[in-house]
Amino acid sequence: MKGNTTDGSFVRFDRVQKSYDGETLVVKDLNLEIAKGEFLTMLGPSGSGKTTCLMMLAGFETATHGDILLNGVSINNIPPHKRGIGMVFQNYALFPHMTVAENLSFPLEVRKIGKSEREQKVARALDMVEMGEFGGRRPAQLSGGQQQRIALARALVFEPELVLMDEPLGALDKQLREKMQFEITDLAHRLGITVVYVTHDQTEALTMSDQVAVFNDGRIQQLAAPDALYEAPENSFVAQFIGENNTMYGTVQNVSGEMAQVKLDGGEVIDCKRVNVNNAGERTCVSIRPERVELNIGRLPQGAHTLTAEVLEFIYMGDVFRTRLRVGDNDNFIVKTRNAVDQVRLKPGTQVKIGWMPEDCRALDA
Amino acid sequence: MNASTGKTPILAADGTPLRKSLARSLRQQKLRALMLIAPLLVFIFVAFIMPIVSMLMRSVENDIVSDTLPLTVNALQSWDAQSGELPDEVVYAAFAADIKQAALAKEHTKVGLRLNYEQSGIASLFKKTARAAVKWDIETDGPFKEKLLKIHKNWGNLEIWQALKVHSPEVTSGYFLNAVDMRKTVDGPDWQPEEKQILLVLFKRTLFMSLVITFSCIALGYPVAWLLANLPMRHANMLMILVLLPFWTSLLVRTSAWKVMLQQQGVINEVLVYMGMVADDGRLVLINNEIGTIVAMTHILLPFMILPMYSVMQTIPPSYLRAAKSLGATNWTAFWRVYFPQSVPGIGAGSILVFILAIGYYITPEIVGGTKGVFISNRIAYHIMESLNWGLAAALGTILLLAVLVLYWTYDKIVGIDNVKLGG
Numbered sequence: 001m002k003g004n005t006t007d008g009s010f011v012r013f014d015r016v017q018k019s020y021d022g023e024t025l026v027v028k029d030l031n032l033e034i035a036k037g038e039f040l041t042m043l044g045p046s047g048s049g050k051t052t053c054l055m056m057l058a059g060f061e062t063a064t065h066g067d068i069l070l071n072g073v074s075i076n077n078i079p080p081h082k083r084g085i086g087m088v089f090q091n092y093a094l095f096p097h098m099t100v101a102e103n104l105s106f107p108l109e110v111r112k113i114g115k116s117e118r119e120q121k122v123a124r125a126l127d128m129v130e131m132g133e134f135g136g137r138r139p140a141q142l143s144g145g146q147q148q149r150i151a152l153a154r155a156l157v158f159e160p161e162l163v164l165m166d167e168p169l170g171a172l173d174k175q176l177r178e179k180m181q182f183e184i185t186d187l188a189h190r191l192g193i194t195v196v197y198v199t200h201d202q203t204e205a206l207t208m209s210d211q212v213a214v215f216n217d218g219r220i221q222q223l224a225a226p227d228a229l230y231e232a233p234e235n236s237f238v239a240q241f242i243g244e245n246n247t248m249y250g251t252v253q254n255v256s257g258e259m260a261q262v263k264l265d266g267g268e269v270i271d272c273k274r275v276n277v278n279n280a281g282e283r284t285c286v287s288i289r290p291e292r293v294e295l296n297i298g299r300l301p302q303g304a305h306t307l308t309a310e311v312l313e314f315i316y317m318g319d320v321f322r323t324r325l326r327v328g329d330n331d332n333f334i335v336k337t338r339n340a341v342d343q344v345r346l347k348p349g350t351q352v353k354i355g356w357m358p359e360d361c362r363a364l365d366a
Numbered sequence: 367m368n369a370s371t372g373k374t375p376i377l378a379a380d381g382t383p384l385r386k387s388l389a390r391s392l393r394q395q396k397l398r399a400l401m402l403i404a405p406l407l408v409f410i411f412v413a414f415i416m417p418i419v420s421m422l423m424r425s426v427e428n429d430i431v432s433d434t435l436p437l438t439v440n441a442l443q444s445w446d447a448q449s450g451e452l453p454d455e456v457v458y459a460a461f462a463a464d465i466k467q468a469a470l471a472k473e474h475t476k477v478g479l480r481l482n483y484e485q486s487g488i489a490s491l492f493k494k495t496a497r498a499a500v501k502w503d504i505e506t507d508g509p510f511k512e513k514l515l516k517i518h519k520n521w522g523n524l525e526i527w528q529a530l531k532v533h534s535p536e537v538t539s540g541y542f543l544n545a546v547d548m549r550k551t552v553d554g555p556d557w558q559p560e561e562k563q564i565l566l567v568l569f570k571r572t573l574f575m576s577l578v579i580t581f582s583c584i585a586l587g588y589p590v591a592w593l594l595a596n597l598p599m600r601h602a603n604m605l606m607i608l609v610l611l612p613f614w615t616s617l618l619v620r621t622s623a624w625k626v627m628l629q630q631q632g633v634i635n636e637v638l639v640y641m642g643m644v645a646d647d648g649r650l651v652l653i654n655n656e657i658g659t660i661v662a663m664t665h666i667l668l669p670f671m672i673l674p675m676y677s678v679m680q681t682i683p684p685s686y687l688r689a690a691k692s693l694g695a696t697n698w699t700a701f702w703r704v705y706f707p708q709s710v711p712g713i714g715a716g717s718i719l720v721f722i723l724a725i726g727y728y729i730t731p732e733i734v735g736g737t738k739g740v741f742i743s744n745r746i747a748y749h750i751m752e753s754l755n756w757g758l759a760a761a762l763g764t765i766l767l768l769a770v771l772v773l774y775w776t777y778d779k780i781v782g783i784d785n786v787k788l789g790g
Binding site: 058059060079080081082083084085086087089090091093094095096097106107110111154155158164 | 690
């Protein structure tokens with residue numbers, strides 16, 4: 001393939017829109033650039049348009065408006081079989097009437113590759129996913145995890161530069177899923193392929209990706225690296241969708257530089273980091289991560305904000321404790337603490353002092 | 367853990383061997399299940415299995431000759447049918463006694479009819495003889511050879527006596543030989559005379575035309591089934607109604623409609639003539655021949671092909687085709703290498719269904735088949751209802767049944783019956 005891109009992006013969605021019924025847009029004005037060798041995850045609730053985007057990239061759906069460019073060339077009118085994009089499907093879509101080796105050999109056969117080279121490549125791909133001895137089996141004789149590996153090998157055997165994965169780990173149990181997450185990322189980085197991965201599982205997105213695009217309502221809400229996404233969500237949807245968050249509603253009193261002063265509906269006035277509020281008087285949704293709230297305020301550095309709260313519930317979860325508090329008028333305020341040596345188990349009904357740093361408290365759109 | 371098995375049997379909680387107690391608990395379940403289906407079993411046995419068995423038995427039963435003419439059958443045993451000489455007076459006398467008895471009991475026409483299937487002329491010969499025989503006194507009126515010869519010269523015909531002897535055993539292969547255009551003679555099985563050989567032709571035609579009908583059903587039904595399985599629900603339901611519509615119309619009405627369509631002054635010919643594609647004096651003969659039967663039966667049996675195909679195709683997820691295309695296959699390759707092999711079980715099920723239905727079809731060939739388009743089943747119906755040769759009808763039916771079973775077995779060997787799916 002020729003790399004005649006001007007902006008260095010490998011895959012580019014340029015003002016893409018998609019409508020199925022001519023009345024509502026499933027994908028609204030999508031702009032996205034994916035660099036070569038990048039592992040990008042499209043994350044979002046079901047119906048957010050992420051799978052539609054993937055299908056448009058694969059060529060199974062056509063964009064209603066806009067261009068999809070691969071290596072700088074518009075692929076809108078190229079049929080799926082000529083795009084040379086590998087794909088792993090949600091239910092693997094391994095051909096049940098063919099053996100594992102025949103499944104892997106299929107993309108090579110349709111590319112008219114000679115028999116000996118084919119066998120070589122199939123064997124190499126099987127070894128790559130550690131399924132060397134399973135070539136003669138049928139897909140139905142394999143476990144879910146093994147089928148998953150074969151599907152992966154089949155998508156990689158013809159050496160595509162871009163591989164799409166549509167919730168490939170959805171059908172596996174938790175342990176196997178975690179193992180496969182690691183294997184897929186490891187393989188992707190080793191082979192240097194570009195991966196577009198669709199999932200609704202945020203842990204999967206955070207652990208695997210270089211970049212995560214959070215989809216909602218047909219738009220990308222935020223495109224960022226996992227740590228930035230978790231620690232600096234740009235709007236309240238992302239804040240609530242990624243990880244757990246305590247939200248408190250209030251009104252902005254005044255704005256100064258990076259910070260904003262918010263009067264919560266419960267009456268408390270707090271300092272927050274200003275994210276997307278601009279003017280005094282605006283409604284805002286203040287969010288703070290449960291693990292950034294400190295129950296032992298002596299540990300907090302200077303400048304922390306402290307207040308009193310009532311313990312409502314204590315939940316023991318093994319490695320962490322979840323404590324539900326009433327803070328102001330919010331009685332669903334969660335604090336997560338590590339099950340460390342000096343940690344106390346709080347009793348419901350007691351009053352405690354809690355505190356946090358103003359930088360961890362983010363004032364977002366309401 | 368398993369060390370105890372094999373030496374001492376594992377015991378259930380109450381001390382009985384586990385195996386025995388398991389069998390007992392299962393037996394009760396099985397008994398209950400059996401009771402639930404008992405009414406159906408009884409019905410099937412009485413209304414289906416017994417009639418079929420009794421009908422099949424008729425294909426070999428032949429006790430009418432030895433029951434009606436016991437003395438003759440006995441006397442003929444010492445006669446060498448191949449000697450070229452007529453039997454002696456003993457046989458004639460025995461026959462005279464038998465025919466008198468039969469005539470008095472009014473049984474002579476039945477046996478005459480039976481033997482007439484093998485040797486035409488015997489029925490009238492028996493009738494004529496019986497009329498005279500009732501007046502005879504068997505003790506005093508002999509010798510009967512002359513008397514019988516006087517009644518009809520055919521009593522001096524060697525073939526009549528040979529037919530009597532050949533068809534005297536209680537169990538006969540005669541009907542089966544007849545069914546394949548052969549007959550039983552004193553010299554063993556032999557071909558029927560040329561002009562009487564029609565059944566093998568009919569068998570071959572039935573098989574061939576059933577195959578043609580099955581293949582046309584596959585060709586026409588496959589795209590429809592594919593559409594049914596792949597269209598959005600709303601359109602698919604509409605299409606499904608169209609497929610099922612024929613089931614709501616009487617078979618006779620549908621077949622008769624084809625008569626209107628196909629006849630020489632019919633819709634198709636009129637349209638072709640109007641469009642100038644066929645000359646007015648060269649109208650196509652589309653009915654009362656093979657074409658008529660094939661067209662009408664393909665139409666009638668089409669739903670039986672579409673429905674199993676559809677139910678199999680419905681279970682093939684569209685992601686297979688997408689996967690094939692993402693792997694680089696063109697539309698055609700994706701269909702042929704990935705979709706088609708998975709739809710084969712549906713084709714198999716539909717084909718078996720259509721073929722077995724076609725091979726025994728009766729009404730449609732009767733109405734639109736003329737003489738060239740009739741099936742073996744029409745011949746069976748003729749022997750049941752008109753010639754009353756039930757033995758031959760039973761033999762033909764048995765052969766048909768065996769042919770279907772053999773085909774089923776072959777199919778199982780080649781394709782595997784597990785590969786036949788009616789759905790799921």
